[in-house]
Amino acid sequence: MxxxxxxxxxxxxxxxxxxxxxxxxxxxxxxxxxxxxxxxxxxxxxxxxxxxxxxxxxxxxxxxxxxxxxxxxxxxxxxxxxxxxxxxxxxxxxxxxxxxxxxxxxxxxxxxxxxxxxxxxxxLPAANGTEDAALLEPLAVVRYALGLLAEHQPHTVVVFGDGVVGHLAVRAIPTLVGASTRIVHLHHTAPGLEWSKDHPVPRVHSVLNDAAGARLLAELPADERVAVLLATPRDATLKCLDIALGALRGHVAVDLLGGLPPGATSPLLPGANLTAIRAANCAGVPDPALRFVVRTSVGAAVTLHGHRGVGNDHLVAAAAELVExxxxxxxxxxxxxxxxxxxxxxxxxxxxxxxxxxxxxxxxxxxxxxxxxxxxxxxx
Structure with a gap:
């Protein structure tokens, strides 16, 4: 040709x-x-x-x-x-x-x-041949992450990041995690927060990722089961992880969806190779996905997982969701x-x-x- x-x-x-x-x-x-x-x-x-x-x-x-x-x-x-x-x-x-x-x-x-x-x-079905297809892969990523976090049975899901993945996540949580789930959406910038307030989603509490946002997390009940989705760029993931771990007191599970530099670590999770944990699940393999329970510097247990890419089943499910x-x-x-x-x-x-x-x-x-x-x- x-x-x-x-x-x-x-x-x-x-x-x-x-x-x-x-x-x-x-x-x-x-x-x-x-x-x-x-x-x-x-x-x-x-x-x-x-x-x-x-x-x-x-x-x-x-x-x-x-x-x-x-x-x-x-x-x-x-x-x-x-x-x-x-x-x-x-x-x-x-x-x-x-x-x-x-x-x-x-x-x-x-x-x-x-x-x-x-x-x-x-x-794919012909119905997927619309502009919505630009959301197909990121929605598949969200379905992968929220499917893992849902197994934690959280009362609250905290989403860091106001890019498209963060916005997809807060819209998908009621279906994929639970209709009664409390949702906290932490934004990097004031313009990002303003956009969310102009495009509100029911049951989503949108705030800035600042001192007030950290206080909001710290005020959650001590026995709260909390899931954290780090929908963050590579240069923000570790900072947001430390904010979550420093503020939350309940049973915490974290999905390391955001990028990480090679060999990334956190002083709050001594000995944990976060980059390796994120990369342990790749494109839907293995199934079931690997999870890691690690101890914080004060001895609290945290469940960590992450993933690179998505499996074919996540893409097919996302395509169906966009049509439905x-x-x-x-x-x-x-x-x-x-x-x-x-x-x-x-x-x-x-x-x-x-x-x-x-x-x-x-x-x-x-x-x-x-x-x-x-x-x-x-x-x-």
Missing amino acids: SGSHRAVVRVGGTVVVQERATVGPWREEVLLAPVFAGLCGTDIQMLRGLRSDPSPVIGHEGVARVVAVGSGVPGHLKPGTLVCVNPTHPGDSSFLLGHNVDGLLQERVLIAASAVRDGLVLP RPGRYRELITHLVDVDGAAEAMRHLARSRERVVSGRRLIKLAVRFAPGDDTRGGVG
Whole structure:
């Protein structure tokens, strides 16, 4: 197959739209045409140089249609099929979509044989071919984390982080943890808190992650069963963990969803290799997931777990959830742009530490590759 396609490319410290040669597919490979793709918090960290992931074309969230297949590809992946790609291969570290292999922010994406052979390309119903697909992978991450935390049977769930994962989590907790669960949502910035107050969610107590927020956690009953979700960027996870451990007095379980630097530790959890604990579960493997009970510096027991990526079942369940309850999550897609608009937004985010694009707070940016006019404005 010959020809070219447009791609949003990181090059020379900026982001541009380039024409790239369209390659493949060869044996057991699949060529995809993205329909919608999302930009996530990890992508923004890469744009800002906070991560060293090498792929010039990022993007691991979204849906695509099969364009062509190589020999030996399963019959359920015929051309025209709507699919999502599990971006994290549980057994092949050379395949991490949008991180060490080119991602979805381009008009054609070649998916490697190992990912196809091991079932990471998942057919979806046609109903998933909407802008909501930009939320599919992060919602799958949330389902993974909340499924683990639900087994703690918490009275309260504390969510650190006001990016898209934090906002998805507070909306999903009543279904995945319990309708009567108390929800505390801790925000990094005043503009983030203001956005949440303008988009309220029932039963969610939204506060700043400051001294007053820590006091709120400390005021929870001593016998409270508390689950903590760290939906935080890599440079904030340890600080937020220490805030939670320093304030909470009850039975605590923590999901280390946020990124961590290599060999991360906390003085409040002596001897615990937090990076290893987070990485112990990868792409849904093992099943059941591993959990670790560790002692704090004052002898209290804390249950820790985390995960890299999601399993296929989490993606399938998230896809079904988006079809069943689209109104619950759609307001989180604050920006819908085309390929050129994506490059402009990414350049802006790379230059600024603020999550503001076109004068509006960015929660989720969705990129549309299918024809049509923008309905929420581009970047200006």
